[in-house]
Amino acid sequence: SQTIHQWPATLVQPVGSPLSLECTVEGTSNPNLYWYRQAAGRGLQLLFYSVGIGQISSEVPQNLSASRPQDRQFILSSKKLLLSDSGFYLCAWRVRNRQQEQYFGPGTRLTVT
Amino acid sequence: GQSLEQPSEVTAVEGAIVQINCTYQTSGFYGLSWYQQHDGGAPTFLSYNALDGLEETGRFSSFLSRSDSYGYLLLQELQMKDSASYFCAVRDWSNTDKLIFGTGTRLQVFP
Numbered sequence: 001s002q003t004i005h006q007w008p009a010t011l012v013q014p015v016g017s018p019l020s021l022e023c024t025v026e027g028t029s030n031p032n033l034y035w036y037r038q039a040a041g042r043g044l045q046l047l048f049y050s051v052g053i054g055q056i057s058s059e060v061p062q063n064l065s066a067s068r069p070q071d072r073q074f075i076l077s078s079k080k081l082l083l084s085d086s087g088f089y090l091c092a093w094r095v096r097n098r099q100q101e102q103y104f105g106p107g108t109r110l111t112v113t
Numbered sequence: 114g115q116s117l118e119q120p121s122e123v124t125a126v127e128g129a130i131v132q133i134n135c136t137y138q139t140s141g142f143y144g145l146s147w148y149q150q151h152d153g154g155a156p157t158f159l160s161y162n163a164l165d166g167l168e169e170t171g172r173f174s175s176f177l178s179r180s181d182s183y184g185y186l187l188l189q190e191l192q193m194k195d196s197a198s199y200f201c202a203v204r205d206w207s208n209t210d211k212l213i214f215g216t217g218t219r220l221q222v223f224p
Binding site for chain 2: 032042043044046049051057059090099100101102103104105106107
């Protein structure tokens with residue numbers, strides 16, 4: 001069965017500090033991978049997605065970046081965090097032929113102070 | 114453009130039946146998905162309707178009418194644990210690798 005891991009679960013970082021969030025998927029090959037951000041009580045904002053190793057599509061121009069160094073690994077980064085980067089960050093994956101079924105990791109709750 | 118509309122909040126009591134509606138406006142359409150998200154948790158996939166009609170999975174059913182650009186999630190025999198936010202979603206017609214999510218409906222179940 002497939003499993004998706006995200007860490008850390010919670011993070012408190014000062015403004016201007018760097019960020020690295022990691023997501024890994026087990027039990028599947030060549031998945032599409034996604035990074036979303038969710039503000040409290042709000043919907044899901046797609047940040048990045050990847051259809052393969054090294055292939056990153058950015059949805060929102062901002063101070064975040066993403067990388068996919070391995071097939072089942074997706075990393076979200078920032079060189080300098082802003083207060084507005086606070087939120088709930090969710091990684092998700094889907095198999096190629098089930099475009100509307102996405103499976104989410106447990107999320108990372110980031111607070112920038 | 115593409116958009117999905119859902120009521121922001123719905124309330125019901127344990128044991129009741131509740132319907133959460135979703136209307137969509139899209140350039141093209143493949144189908145409608147539903148996701149559940151408990152407070153503090155991650156969304157989980159519930160159902161996908163590509164064709165018109167009702168699909169039942171236990172206490173939850175999902176309905177789609179493509180001619181009306183409308184769908185709903187029906188929750189029967191409500192339990193306290195059903196209190197959560199529910200999101201409908203469609204595939205982005207211009208880029209089918211992406212989903213467009215509705216703004217979500219918060220369901221509160223009271224004893």
